[in-house]
Amino acid sequence: MKKRLISLGLLVVMVLTMVTTLSGCGESVTKRADTQDTWSSVKKRGYVVVGLDDSFVPMGFREKSGKLVGYDIDLARAVFKLYGIKISFQTIDWSMNATELRNGTIDLIWNGYTKNPQREKVVAFSDTYLKNQQVLVSLKKNHINSFNDMTGKTLGAQSGSSGYESLENNPKLLKDKIANKTAVQYDTFNNAFLDLNAGRIQGLLIDSVYASYYIKHETNSSDYQETPGAFETEDFAVGMRKGDKTMRRKINAGLKELKANGTLAKINHKWFGNQKVEN
Structure with a gap:
């Protein structure tokens, strides 16, 4: 009986240790997401991972052939082309987008993502690139x-x-x-x-x-x-980890350049035709 009690005590200690460790890991991931600037590592590997809901037309969706197309697909590629960086688009559970971002599964949320005070508590945003309602x-x-x-x-x-x-x-x-x-x-x-x-x-x-x-x-x-x-009225913007300050500057600079050189207007016309949109 005494041995069983000792074993039970050890089990409780092990469980408590695991809970404490997992809690610490969660805090570590959160702290890293809020402080780490990943631009240099993204630049080194040559691609950035963008999370999206691939059924959100016309921002990002799959054609019958399975090809991923959309307004945000074109815009994201145009921005990162300026820096010689490719994009890996990853379909995610949209309700878990911020979690995927902070866990490092994705680097950006770029899919008709609305900037608001509630989201700004956990996610950093680029400048607005499109208005929505x-x-x-x-x-x-x-x-x-x-x-x-x-x-x-x-x-x-x-x-x-x-x-x-x-x-x-x-x-x-x-x-x-x-x-x-x-x-x-x-x-x-x-x-x-x-x-x-x-x-x-x-x-x-x-x-x-x-x-x-x-x-x-x-x-x-x-x-x-x-x-x-x-x-x-809502502001569509790119969501990223709070620590990615360089990423934010690069994306904002890219958006400004695309607006100045006429690329943004071309993307607008491709997806919305003559429909008036506000950038």
Whole structure:
């Protein structure tokens, strides 16, 4: 009996040691993400790892062939081409983007990523390169012409998206009106549109850049309507670790150069045509 008690005591000590060690590792990773400047190592290896949701049209998505294309894909490549650095794009769980960044799995979040005070607590941002807003997409046959028309109806939103954060942070604008005061959350907007078309949700809170592009390329595009609300305009920017101060300077300088030499305007036209966008 005494031996069993001693063994049990040793087991408890081992478990506590493991918990303490893991906690220390977590703190170490966080500290490194906040202090380490990785530009020299990125430059040395010759490529930077960009995390994205590869279903977010037109910012970054896969064509039927599997090829990765999009506004942010072109812009990221153009910026790092200035420095002779290639890009490795890595698909991630979008709701875990900041965790992947700080753990070192990726170096940047570059995929229609909205800059806001909550995210700025853990992520450093580049200068804004594109303006965006949240809109309510619905089927015209449902006659939803304002946020008030969503009263008692079911709303969809993407998990971890800026739209979902806006919904939660400004409940009086829309959340308090919808069924159960809770939005149905989706991993991707594609799945959300499937439910919208099937009538399982009556509205979808979504980025205007995505909505416009998606609807434009649907065969039944005239069936949809976009309704703007009172949510604030959003700033798309590149997310990076707080320690990557050189990376931030390089990206900002690159964005300015692309705007000055006309490359940014060409990328705008390629993905948005004559639609007016604000950089």
